[in-house]
Amino acid sequence: MSADTSLLYEKLADRLASLIERGVLRAGQRVPSVRALARREKVSVSTVLHAYLILESRGLVEARPQSGHYVRHRLSRRPEEPRTTKPPATSREVAVTDLVRRVYSSSRDPKVVQLGAATPSPELLPTERLNRTLATVARRAGGVGVTYDIPPGCAVLRREVARRAVEHGCDLVPDDIVTTAGCVEALNLALRAVAKPGDTIAIESPIYYGLLQSIESMGMRVVEVPTHPRDGVDLDALEGILRRVSVRACLLVPSFSNPLGSCMPDENRERLASMLDRHDLDLVEDDIYADLHHGPVRPRPVKAFDRNGRVILCSSFSKTLAPGYRVGWMAAPPRHRDRVELLKFTTSGATPTLPQLAIAQYLQDGGYDRHLRRLRRAYAEGVERTLDAVATHFPAGTRATRPTGGFVLWVELPRAIDALEFHARALEKGINVTPGPVFSPSRRYGNFIRLSCGFVWSERIERALATVGNLACEMASRAAA
Amino acid sequence: MSADTSLLYEKLADRLASLIERGVLRAGQRVPSVRALARREKVSVSTVLHAYLILESRGLVEARPQSGHYVRHRLSRRPEEPRTTKPPATSREVAVTDLVRRVYSSSRDPKVVQLGAATPSPELLPTERLNRTLATVARRAGGVGVTYDIPPGCAVLRREVARRAVEHGCDLVPDDIVTTAGCVEALNLALRAVAKPGDTIAIESPIYYGLLQSIESMGMRVVEVPTHPRDGVDLDALEGILRRVSVRACLLVPSFSNPLGSCMPDENRERLASMLDRHDLDLVEDDIYADLHHGPVRPRPVKAFDRNGRVILCSSFSKTLAPGYRVGWMAAPPRHRDRVELLKFTTSGATPTLPQLAIAQYLQDGGYDRHLRRLRRAYAEGVERTLDAVATHFPAGTRATRPTGGFVLWVELPRAIDALEFHARALEKGINVTPGPVFSPSRRYGNFIRLSCGFVWSERIERALATVGNLACEMASRAAA
Incomplete structure (x- = not known):
């Protein structure tokens, strides 16, 4: 099946799913027959069948023999x-x-x-293909493979990363990017670039414990911000905290935070960006889960709303391709760019050469989307x-x-x-x-x-x-x- | 040529080189003829010829046509x-x-x-073989290749590292080892485990600028210790400094420091180890160059003289195999072991899986020595x-x-x-x-x-x-x- 056809049935499934989620198609209701929908949408019967299979696997519809497909009784359950x-709004040690x-x-x-x-x-990752790509890249690399790829790191990979970031609304060029050992290293370097031990970082609550451990190991303090389970950090609450607590920077996961899975609406991102300006604050933005949206649209990072270089964007390929390759990246605004590159050099010298080349090759070969x-x-x-x-x-x-x-x-x-x-x-x-x-x-x-x-x-x-x-x-x- | 034969002519060359260095064979003097030496040493003519070729390439002897091999006039030049x-013996910012x-x-x-x-x-590294090994390992790895190899890191590699460390006089087991992104990361984690921002680290002088940058980026201070170009840090001077300056830890490169190339004699290592005990001090030992001894004997790390768990030993394969693979390691004594592993986790999550497996495989395949x-x-x-x-x-x-x-x-x-x-x-x-x-x-x-x-x-x-x-x-x- 070609990429285009595959796109077609997935888009159809997403549209139907959205109708069900919004209650336009109700539990127990029969959805259009395969033939009827194929006619209406001017697509093949097989495309509709594929779309319904996806909806079934998501548990949204069920097939009843000799009768057709029905919206499942599940939302009510x-x-x-x-x-x-409602965490306490005070700065504390971690x-x-x-x-x-x-x-x-x-x-x-x-x-x-x-x-x-x-x-x-x-099993969910393109494990075999990635490992094969790494093998091919290693065989071809010669001296390049064993040589330090000193920061900012692999040029081809940075080009691919910048290209994709532009698609998500971020105005980045390859020179803005520094590659890192996964998103963990990127976040550590970003925090060290904008804050020092004893400084207070505003974080969402709850927050992934690994980030707390990083902050603890660097001797920084935190203030927890009230967080909505669907919309993420409560910006009114954050405003209040900024008036009372001396905050050096924010560390947030606006897109599908771990553990809440919350996703900040665009208008909040816009507002957050202007709050950063008003309060002269840096934001370390962890974007690692953003590519894993279940709906049709990838959220734009807050970085996309950042007009004055307040946001250091951090991500990696650890949740989508290969945690064990340890390939991540960060994009810092001009005033932090050199410091970030230097910290990368002093902290781990360089990012391993061949895993970077393998991921770059995988991205160039197509099929990532x-x-x-x-x-x-x-x-x-x-x-x-x-x-x-x-x-x-x-x-x-x-x-x-x-x-x-x-x-x-x-x-x-x-x-x-x-x-x-x-x-x-x-x-x-x-x-x-x-x-x-x-x-x-x-x-x-x-x-x-x-x-x-x-x-x-x-x-x-x-x-x-x-x-x-x-x-x-x-x-x-x-x-x- | 088998490994054993190769060992034979190299050992012979080393012995002759040592005779020349110590002046037993003097400049201008004829060395024994190939046949005479082969008879005396009970080895083949080809072995002696190989040994002389090595001495020629080192510039120690020269072949004169129809006359034989002579010790070159060079030491005098x-x-x-x-x-x-004689650096200033005061604590200072970097x-x-x-x-x-x-x-x-x-x-x-x-x-x-x-x-x-x-x-x-x-060109000096086993580039093709290493890259080939990585390719093979990647093709075989399956899910393991893309999965996090969480700290302490690759078990096979830690076994190989511990085995070699034991040969160098260090009483280490695989569980003592944590793998890292090169020696740079190991040294950073070690310093963070034993000191905090504002603490003073005693260092040799001159010292590799990368280490200074690491210390600078962590906000620690240093005191420079007078250093002898051949014997390394002056321990009397260090004693004097320890009496006057509050030093939290030492960071030293006892074996072939960069840039001096100095190598601490064994009696100094012994004395340093007891000084650490007496002053309740930690030593971060950078052992990255120790395998690159020009003479026949590999220096034992100070860690080999450490009876009370004062030394964190750091090294990597970056100077001997592949800088770009970023595979290093550290061995911390019990009281720092858990903290070091935690810092590794919070700083970069894990060391890339496949490069570690490739280096472990290379070591197991033999031929590293x-x-x-x-x-x-x-x-x-x-x-x-x-x-x-x-x-x-x-x-x-x-x-x-x-x-x-x-x-x-x-x-x-x-x-x-x-x-x-x-x-x-x-x-x-x-x-x-x-x-x-x-x-x-x-x-x-x-x-x-x-x-x-x-x-x-x-x-x-x-x-x-x-x-x-x-x-x-x-x-x-x-x-x-």
Whole structure:
């Protein structure tokens, strides 16, 4: 099937999905017959069939024999969303490391069902093709392969990155880009470029514990900003904090933050950009999940609204292609550009040459966008099915986010359940979930867990979700008794 | 030729070289005939011929037609060594970055003869075999290749590293090792594990400017310790400093430091280890050049003398195999081990998977030691020839180190010559040398330059050395006039 045809049925599926999500097509309603829709849309029957298969795999429609396709009764079963978070608006030291270490000792055990780690399953990635590309590149590279690719790093890769960034509304040229060892290194270098130990960074709450550990290891402080589960950081709250607390920079994940999966609306991005100007603030923007939108449109980074060079944009290919290649990048505005390149040099010398060349070659060879579409569908399906499982197996009063991108779910258990105890007891049953308190320097989210959905769906996963759901029911009813 | 035979003629050459160096065989003296030596040593004629070829390439003997091999008249022509350095014994901030940036803008220009950069030429490395190994490993890796290899990193590689470290007298097991993005990252993590911003680190003087930049970027301070051009850091001077200055840790390159090429004698290493105990000090030991000894014996790291867990040993394969693979490692004692692993995780997530697997495979396949012997010979030859060129072309009063390992030469020009001006004028002639002041936070070494000898000798190099020698003569005589 050619890329164009594939695009066609995916676009059709996305449009139908959007009609269902918006309630235009209602649960139980019959969707147009394959022939009728093919005629109306002037596409082939096979294109419509493909589109319906996608909707089925997303759990949006179901085929009834001899009758046609129907919108599934599922939206009504979805758990409610958690409320906007209310962390304390004060600057504080970060000390999550011991807790994370305690919780993560089991994260490498292959006997444990890993519903905790937010890493994509290699089956969902173009593993064979990438490794083959690296092999080809290595055989051809000669001396270039073993030589330092000193910062700013691989020119071909920076060209590809800049080209794609332009498509997302960012006015970048290859010279703006510095390649890094994944997004982690990019974020570390960006924070070091704009702040020093003791400075306070405004962060969303909850926030990925790895970012907290980075901040902790650099001796910086944080202030947590209230965050809406769908729209991301509450900008009114941020304004209030900026008036009371001396904040040096913001570190935000505006597109599908981990663990909330929230996505800041464009008007908020616009407003945030002008707030940065008004308060003379830098933003370190973690864009690593933005390519994983479940809907048809990729969110534009805040960088796209940044007219005065306030935003350092950081990303990588770790969630879409190959975590183990460790290829990331950052785009810093002119006043930070040289410092960022220098920090890269002093911190790790250079980014490995051949993995960069392999990713650049993969991007040039074409097919990345098609892979992304497939990957997004898989992640969307994983999230939908996990949401379904939560609705089915978890106790009444459980809430869950409805992420429109990425592959993690943030679940609020009934208040009586202690997430750390829940984590320990799930582990006894051979299942790893991530307890909420690691996502906050003030140890909030004591009854929340994060579930990862970045896997190929299987019975083992389904059983594990039922098991932890039953565990939650048991703990909730014990508490009520 | 088998590995064993190759070992035989190399050992013979090393023994003869040592007789010449120690003056047992004197300049102008005839060395034993090939047949006589073969009989005496009970080896083949071809083995002796090979040994003599090596001595010729090192410039130690010359073949005279119809007469035999003679010890060359060369030791007498060697320039004097520089004296022990005398930096100011006070704690100070580091601010070398602007100077380094100014000096290094030309370091990537392929039209410039790079006598400045201390990076090995790819022709001296097993480039094709390594790239082929990486290709094979990548094709076989499957999902492992794209997956995070979370710290402490690749188990097979850590086993190989520990095995070799034991051979060098270090009592290490694989679990002591954390793999890193080259030695640069290892040193950064080690310093962050033992010190914080504002703390003072004792360093040798001169010291590689990259280490100064790392220290500068982390906001630490330094105190420079007087250093002997052959024996390394002056321990009496260090004792004196430790009594007067509050030092948090030492950062030293005991084996073939860059730029001096000095190598600390074993008794000094022993004494240093007990000083660390007495003063409750940590040592970050940069061992990256130790495998590049020109003589027969690899120096043991200070870590081998460390009985109380004071030393974090750092190294990489960047000077011996592939700078561009960015594979290094560190071995921290128990009280720093967890912190080091955590810092690795928070700073760059993981070390790239496939380059680690490729290096591990290369080490397992065998031949690394044979490659090292060849490489050491090439570096020794490069250093000897550069020394010869300095003796021939540079003005009277020029001094130069006599490194017994590594591939850099530290040259003291007549006092009247300003190294920064010399650097600029050499660059006008298309030649890059590294000026002394970048090697000191107190901007000493105003009339020193560092020459790299890590290349395959060529007429282009020879001409470049003659050109900069003539430039030095010209600047010296102009100053005298």
